[in-house]
Amino acid sequence: MSGRKIGDVILDLQNISLRFGGVKALTNISFDVREHEIRAIIGPNGAGKSSMLNVINGVYHPQEGRINFHGEERRRMEPHMAAKQGISRTFQNIALFKGMSVLDNVMTGRITKMKANFLEQAIRIGRAGREEIEHRKKVEEVIDFLEIQHIRKTPVGRLPYGLQKRVELARALAAEPTMLLLDEPMAGMNVEEKQDMCRFILDVNDQFGTTIVLIEHDMGVVMDISDRVVVLDYGKKIGDGTPDEVRNNQEVISAYLGVAH
């Protein structure tokens, strides 16, 4: 991998259990994420991977367990607070704002950084107008970075699937997150689109030092780009380590890698 330095643990999850009624989505799971690393979560369908991300950014609240982010023990947290703390994400099923243009979608990603209140915006004096321009600059950088300049003004609903996924990444990046959660960013893409997406993820990690937690089904991709991998099965953790360690873990092989996908 590149020369970036992996730092200390910034996210530490201890004994997380999450239930939906009788369904045990996660059972007693502990793992950590280090600064600047690419951390993959893998596992068969229904293993609890998405639920894990939802726990990290406060969409789901686990019944048991402790979460420590940047050295702070976290109480019940709502998603918008996670956003404020620098956690951004994309969704397994694209969750763009369908009625808005690409530009507006990405601008929305910066919303926690915009300070003018609605009255200032209504009159557009002072900082409201300045802010729009400043943030537009940042947003254009992200748009350039992800090479979506040509579709800037297009309503996202009209874009093909692969580009929508890229716009969703742009929206997440616009917030300049310290931690980026990606839920199957390459699902449903063709080989070329996957390669592009891989490159973007590596570039984000490399250039901005963003810590990335990634769910992905494509084993080749996971083994290629991640520093460490957590393996879930039926809501339980069955493996954790570098790609090589995970590849050679007997339990993982029988539970997951052996199963044809």
Added chain:
Amino acid sequence: MFYREAGQFKTSYAADQQIFPITQDRVGVLLILAFAFLAVPVLFNEYWLKAILIPFLIFSLAALGLNILTGYAGQLSLGSAAFMAVGAFASYNFMLRIDGMPILLAFALGGLSAALVGIAFGLPSLRIKGFYLAVATLAAQFFIVWALTKFGWFSNYSSSGVISAQEMEILGYKFVTPEAKYLLVLAIVVLLALAAKNMVRSSVGRAWMAVRDMDVAAEVIGIRIMHTKLLAFAVSSFYCGVAGALYAYAYIGTVEPEGFNLDLSFKILFMIIIGGVGSIVGAFLGAAFIVLLPIALDVMVQEWLSGILSPSISSNLQLIVFGGLIIFFLIVEPHGLARLWQIGKEKLRLWPFPH
């Protein structure tokens, strides 16, 4: 106003983020404003000003309010007329009970009162959506009209809750002529429309649309859903409230709570459906359409069909045409006249080459 935007490339974000980025749009809006402020009061007679243009502007404002809530923030409401009523009755009471209350301040306070009531009735939106929310706003509609009729204090104990709007006076000038009233209403509506346009193209507007389009993603991005929805209710109700005050003071003069009934709420809803959901221009197009349609139909019936159609049919004709149009727009063009206008422009941009 047919033009192409080809060749207008923006060289700075400031230029791209102007309120009307396309030169022709900017010129067009300025021309319309100049016409509305300078020519209309001279060219149009009293009937047009009083019976068509003033109500058109007032309904545009109410439709604008509803469009902020429903079109931009995605919260369906059937209570617009009730919020208008709050604005009208609150302005009346501020004028009545506070000596020397300036009329514009009374309108603003009327709007603010409506905003507070709007927030209260917007609270259910934090739990319920769509159809059920519409029913909750329906409850607001009935409750407010009932309360204004039931408690005599609101109408200073006049019979059946009727209020007579006080005279409008600003800095010693009395707004009594239709021209003066028209200009006052126009100025207020233009200012509030510009403010609305500014809001929907800023982060508050993007937050509304984000909540409308995908609330989970909106929250994950850092938008506070509760705050955003209630702000939409507040701003929307403020607009409806001011529209209601103008309805009483600049249009009808004497109003009763029943004047702000469910029919009126539906009429405003139809305006945004026909004009364009989630469009500022759409509110104006829809209001123009619904104010002008009955008049146009009347004229047509009298010119061409008198004697052929019995009067009972011709009075129902309005309802039939209305119903048909609503269904047409709901099914065929949910974005209304504003969208048709845009499609026309896009087609024209390619004309005469179809590809």
